[in-house]
Amino acid sequence: MMPMRHFIFGTILLSLSVIPLALHAQTPVGADVCQEKINQELALEHRFFRSVIFGQKKAEDALVGEVRYDFFGNVWYKVDDDDWRSVGEGISPGDSRGDTAVDGASPIPPRKGLLETQRVSTSELVPFIGQSLRALQCRLDIICDAVRKSIQQTTDAPVNIIADSYACLEVSRQTIPECHLLKGATETQDQRTAVETYCEEIAQQLMHQEAAVMNMTVEYDASYRTMLQLAGNFDLFLQEFRSPIVNSIRQMVNLVGLFNRVPCFLSSCDGSPPPDTTK
Amino acid sequence: MGINSPFSSTLRSSLIRHHLAFPKFALAIFAILLPGKALMLTINPEPSSFSEAQGIIGTIEGDVAGAQCGGWDWDKPVLPHIAISTGLPGRDGSPLDHKPANMALRVEGGGVIDGPVANTGFKWPSTFGYTSACRPGWPPFYEAHPCQRPAGPDAGFIGPKIFKPPSIGCTFGGGVCGPDPLGNGVGWTCDALCEDLNRRWLYDQYAVYCLFPGPPPFWADTGTRINTICYDPDTQPVPAPPVPPPGCFVGYLETHYCCTNSPVGGPFPNCKSCSDDECRQELPSPGSPYKSYFRHYFGSCTRATVAAAPQDDADRIGVPVACYGLYNEYDPKLTVSGFFDRHCTIANTYPGRNHDYVDMPRTQVTDFNIAEYGQRLYGTDWPDPPSGDYQIVRNPGFNSNIDLWYPNISGGFSLINGKVFDDVYKNEFTFAIMAPDNTEFKSYPQLTEEQVFSSGAYMRAFDDTVNNDRFGRRTIAEWWQDLETESNKLFSPPHVRLILPPSWATGMDPLDPFFSPDMPDPFNPKQPSDPRMEPIEVQLEVKEDLLGEVAAYLERSLILRLQEEAVPVLIPQGSATEFRAKAQAWCAWHIASTGANNCENVGGDLGDLLTKLEAYADRLDDVRKMRGELARYEAWILEDQRDIIQTIANWLKANIDEYNAYQTSVQNLQFLKSLWQGTQRMYRTFHDKSNFPWCMSQSFTTSIYSMLDDFFWMPGRPDLTGCIDGAPSNAFNCLPRFKTDLIPDAVLDFSLIRTATGAIQLPVLKPVQVSLARYNLDPPSGRKAAQIPKLPDLPAIPTIYNDVINGLPDLVIEDPPTTIGTFIPTAIPGVDPNIYYRAFGVVSGMNSAYQKFWDSLRLDPAAVTDGTEEDCIFPDTIPCVHVEMDLTERFVRMCSRPAVFLEEDFDKEVIGRPIDEYIIDFDECPGTEDPRPQYQWNWACQPLNQEKYQTQRGWGLRSPYEKEQMEFISEFRRGMFEQTLLRDGVPEDDKLKFKVEPNDITPSFEAQGTTKVIFDTYTSSSSSSAGP
Structure with missing residues (x-):
């Protein structure tokens, strides 16, 4: 049985693979780089949200073949114990990172996911999942708010701002330098519109997608936990009853087999069949 | 012998009706417990004629009378009821001095003081007869069997004196002296012979x-x-x-x-009458000594009547006994009695004398108003079970308004109290389950003299081989018990019993046909069979081809499980047409730029580019070769599977071969079994019919050794041991015996079979196809100068099959489980059929001998022609079948008491020690009272087959450890990542350029770990496992 988590991660990662996520250390400004930066920030939130739902293992517990992201968007692939490699920009293929470094460079800390919570029913997890979705929505909206506020900046350096969204906590953060479109006053209105609507559109799509995924996940998890609960109880039943009941039955069968051998009274044990008549 | 038994039918009815397990008195009693049809009294409910109805009425009367046999009268001593015989030659017995043998101790002292048996207890009675100095064959008309009837009228008998032609003595009879003057076979009365001897020789x-x-x-x-x-x-x-x-x-x-050489008319005629001792002595004459050729006795047997049989016909007084032939004095114990020695007629058919035994089946029945038969426990006031007194009232304080269960219904189970169940528990069945009733068991009392509960006491078997020299031994009884014991072992071939895993065991498929036996076919039902004769496996629907089913089941269950593990591999994707189009564009650019006519022989960077583009177009599709990877190493897996199946098949074949050989040998036993069944049937005939003409107990009577010699059925006579104390032998002078081993049942324990736990993780290449970066490959328009792009070589197609094959876990087939040949022999032991042929001969001869004895005494006077009562047409022919030397013993036997157990019948020495122990070792027999094997002593020991287990062997599939497998898979993942994406050490120009950055491709290589569904905890708390 392919765990649902595999399916979801595979799907999402494949879909993300077509989104340009490259991070640029310097600050070229423009709609393209701004959109790319937006992608990076949204992807990070997406991974963060997923880690909340499904959890993220420590690097040392990860199996060969698992990947992790660092703060710069570089993807690290675990090739061996305590050995991670990346083909990120500026990273030599021969450069290796250990588990500790990978964890330290990851913007997402190792954590246990909500769905990894044991001994609870799915219903009990739904409020937390819903709250996480709500948090995702806030964080996406705040990113888009930051984008909007970044567009208006004219400086090279990032500016401290208060990003907010309706019904969400305000967040103090810096603007996104790649989106300081007013800096050179070369932007067109179209570019501004494209950047603003891009963020909102992508964020909305991401929300819809995650909501749908959560919907499916909850359904799956509920049925799965139910099945496991039944299986577990049945397993317990068999464990408990095997010895006193099944063993007794087996011993009885064995005993019945022995009865076949029990000598009876001499004449009735004769191999000869009894005579047809008594006379 | 062996089991003569006094009281078959009565005890049968009483024991069965009253559910009393009377101690194992004697093997005789066992015989009455015939199951099934043997207990069925069958009549035709619709007789077709009056005569048939009369016959059925007679049958019913006989059945009813036969049921009135047995019982016990505790306080009455046996001794007065052992008959005393008088008026006949033979030896007396001391009835109670040989109790361990259940027979009388023969008196072997005193008696006649001369002759070959002087002072050995042989007593000679008053008699008269004829004695002659002649000998058979001289004169010629004096035959070995000289005469057929005692005497004619001259000697006081009824019939005429009969002369044998051509004696002129015929005129004395007044009739015609033909070959058979009276037409009844009698050619010579003994007095006529005497007359002829004197007149004609x-x-x-x-x-x-x-x-x-x-x-x-x-x-x-x-x-x-x-x-x-x-x-x-x-x-x-x-x-x-x-x-x-x-x-x-x-x-x-x-x-x-001629015979006395003395003058006619003198004191020494050829023949003369004799009386008393003259008839046994050889009286001197001037010629040959006299020797009697005919003696006549009046025998009597008398005993006290048994009170429990009110019509007990207890004595016979003055029964004429006529013995023909030369007197031959010998001890039947030490000398084999021959054909001419069975020459006496016990004439109990004279009309009006009431010497016959026609009415004995009617008179020798027990009155159960007098005799006990289990209606109350001896020495107590306990009532006849089943009785309400034995009903277990488990809760005298039962209150139907409060208690949920009726506990007092039948002592064994309870019914739920509907009223309380409805009113109090609201029909909630859970409560009933949570408050179960309890129960207890109590046995009915059983009778013995000293023990109120039976512990397996028994009475020793009656046997005519009992003798004073081997105190307490009973040759035939012991031989038969030995034969029963060994035959039971021989015909108890081992059963093969399978212990199978429960269908729900881990890894089992509950839908496997193995656990779903075929439904019975209503149009072809199984043949009904006697369940007693069926091995228990059949009752459990385990058939002969069980091993085949097991093997098929194993084959189905032991198929390797494969688990796919994805190994991502980066595959460049592109269109061959597009690459060729780009090559053509660069070619066009080249022509436009240089004015060349074509692109042939273009060298330099452009030539390299064109060549590479053509190569890309040609080779991109080569990645499809990777499809063949899986098939290559899956073939190896299939070969492993084939090896597994082949091994199982070999194991199965070995089993089947061994089982077939075993079955064949079992089939061969059927022939021996048929011989043995015939012998047992004959033994039952002897026991229940031939030697049980009416309800009688022959216990404590004196052995009649001459009975052992009739039909020469007792081997080795005059020896009485039958060689039973020696090694088993089929020698002609020994009772046929053999010894065989009891082969244990085989228990094949497959309950620990486990199918594959885990799976073989198989790497499967999972292509991550990414388009090559093609937008840099377009030439500039027109004749613009261009920087010719450099294309790296296409990397080699990744291949893993060699490494997979080399790295797949080796199939290690350990030693196959033992085959059934280690449990059961290829061929079970057989026995020389001659042993059973001889055993049948022994029992058959014994049956005939006793049949003849009793038949001669059960003649109906009405069917006997007057005057022929004492005839002896031929020796050893009814009624002339009795041996003269033990007539006394025969009369004692003849007057055996009714089959009511009396005081000494329960004596410890007779009943023997109860078996109050059970034996753990199945192939041993209990009892320590005698150093001889116990089964030869008191009973047929029928031990249980041992069971031979060989547990925890079988088939299972053990996959490599998961960690090892994961390392194996990780190796490929790592390799494919490094080989196709990371490409450490490859110059940047030699790396393929993809449409997306390598960093963005990396996530597609991610392989998530597996999710544990069942955690490795002591108890399987599956519900607490991680979610998806």
Whole structure:
């Protein structure tokens, strides 16, 4: 049985693979780089949200073949114990990172996911999942708010701002330098519109997608936990009853087999069949 | 022998009706417990004629009378009821001095003081008869069996004196002397023979007279006598005078008896009557000594009547017994009795004398108002079970308004109290389950004298081989018990019992046909069979081809499980047409730029580019070759699977071969079994019918050794041991015996079979196809100068199959499980059929001997022609079948008491020690009272087959450890990542350029770990496992 988590991660990662996520250390400004930066920030939130739902293992517990992201968007692939490699920009293929470094460079800390919570029913997890979705929505909206506020900046350096969204906590953060479109006053209105609507559109799509995924996940998890609960109880039943009941039955069968051998009274044990008549 | 038994039918009915397990008194009693049809009294409910109805009524009366046999009368001593025989030759017995053998101790001291059996207890009674100095064959008409009827009217008998032709004595009878004067087989009465001997076997004696010289010469008797030959005046002329010597003449002197050489009319005739001791002594005569050829006795047997049988016909007084033939005195114990020794007729058929035994089946029945038969426990006031007194009232305080269960219904189970269940528990069945009733068991009392509960006491079997020299031994009974014991072992071939895993065991497929036996076919139902004869496996629907099913099941269950593990591999994707189009564009650019006519022989960077683009177009599709990877190493897996199946098949074949051989040998036993069944059937006939003509107990009677010699059924006679204390032998002078081993049942324990746990993780290449970066490959328009792009070589197609094959876990087939050959022999032991042939011969001869004995005594006087009661047409032919030397013992047996157990029947020495122990070792028999094997002593020991287990062996599939497998898979993942994406050490220009950055491709290589569904905890708390 392919765990649902595999399916979801595979799907999402494949879909993300077509989104340009490259991070640029310097600050070229423009709609393209701004959109790319937006992608990076949204992807990070997406991974963060997923880690909340499904959890993220420590690097040392990860199996060969698992990947992790660092703060710069570089993807690290675990090739061996305590050995991670990346083909990120500026990273030599021969450069290796250990588990500790990978964890330290990851913007997402190792954590246990909500769905990894044991001994609870799915219903009990739904409020937390819903709250996480709500948090995702806030964080996406705040990113888009930051984008909007970044567009208006004219400086090279990032500016401290208060990003907010309706019904969400305000967040103090810096603007996104790649989106300081007013800096050179070369932007067109179209570019501004494209950047603003891009963020909102992508964020909305991401929300819809995650909501749908959560919907499916909850359904799956509920049925799965139910099945496991039944299986577990049945397993317990068999464990408990095997010895006193099944063993007794087996011993009885064995005993019945022995009865076949029990000598009876001499004449009735004769191999000869009894005579047809008594006379 | 062996089991003569007094009381079969009665105890049968009483025991069964009253559910009393009477201790194992004697093997005789066992015989009455025949199951099934043997207990069924069958009649035709719709007789077709009046005569048939009369016959059925007789049958019913016989059945009813037969059921009135047995019982016990505790306080009545046995001794008065053992008959005392008088008026006959033979030996007395001391009834209670040989209790361990259940027979009387023969008196072997005193008796006659001369002759071959002097002072050995042989007693001679008052008698009369005929004695003769002649011997059979001389005269010729004096035969070995000289006469057929005691005497004619001259001796006080009813019938005429019968002469055998051509005796002129026929005239004495007044009739015609034909070959069979009376037409009934009698050719000579014994008195007529005596008369003929004296009249017809003579010689004449002549005196020789010669002339003496004198003076004067004179004729004088020389004193010399010349006899003629013996002649029969009835058939031969008087011999001529003998020829005198020269000068002499003979003169008739007198006629002499040939056998006594004495003158006719003198005191020594050829034959004369005798009386008392004269008839056993060889009286001297001038010629041969006299020897009697006929004796006549009046025998009696008498005993006290048994009170529990009110009509007990207890005695026979003055029964005429006629013994024909030369008197031969010997001890039947030490000398084999021959054909001519069975020459006595016990004439109990004279009308009006009431000596016959026709009414014995009716008179010798028990009155159960007098005898006990289990209606109450001896010495107590306990009532006859089943009785309400034995009903277990488990809760006298039961209150139907409160208690949920009725506990007092039948002592064994309870019913739920509907009222309380409805009113109090609201029909909630859970409560009923949570408050179960309890129960207890109590046995019915069983009877013995000293133990109120049976512990397996028994009575020793009756046996005519009992003798004073081997105190307490019973050759035939012990031999039969030994034969029963060994035959039981022989015909108890081991069963093969399978212990199978529960269908729900881990890894089992509950839908496997193995756990779903075929439904019975209503149109082809199984043949009904006697469940007692079926091995238990059949009852459990385990069939003969069980092993085949097991093997098929194993094959199905032990198929390798494969688990796919994805190994991502980066595959460049592109269109061959597009690459060729780009090549063509660069070619066009080249032509436009240089004015060349074509792109042939273009060198330099452009030439390299065109070549690479063509190569890309040609080779991109080569990645499809990777499809063949999986098939290559899956073939190896299939070969492993084939090896597994082949091994199982070999194991199965070995099993089947061994089982077939075993079955064949079992089938061969059927022939021996049929022989044994015939022997057992004959034994039952002997036991229940031949030697049980009416309800009687022959215990404490004296052995009749001559019965062992009739039909010569007892081997080795006059020996009485039958060689039973020696090694088993089939020698002609030994009772046939054999010894075999009891082969344990085989228990094949497959309950620990486990199918594959885990799976073989198989790497499967999972292509991550990414388009090559093609937008940099377009030439500039027109003749613009261009920087010719450099294309790296296409990397080699990744291949893993060699590494996979090399790295797949090796298939290690360990030693196959043991085959059934280690449990059961290829061929079970057989026995020489001659042993059973001889055993049948022994039992059959024994049956015939006793049948003859009792048949001769059960003649109906109405069917016997008057005057022929004492006839003995031929020796050893009914009624003339009795041996003279143990007539006393025969009369004691004849007057055996009714089959009511009396005081000494329960004596410890008779009943034997109860078996109050059970034996753990199945192949041993209990009992320590005698060093001999116990089964030879008191009973047939029928041990249980042992069970031979070989547990925890079987088939299972053990996959490599998961960690090892994961390392194996990780190796490929790592390799494919490094080889196709990371490409460490490859110059940047030699790396393929993809449409997306390598960093963005990396996530597609991610392989998530597996999710544990069942955690490795002591208890399987699956519900607490991680979510998806």
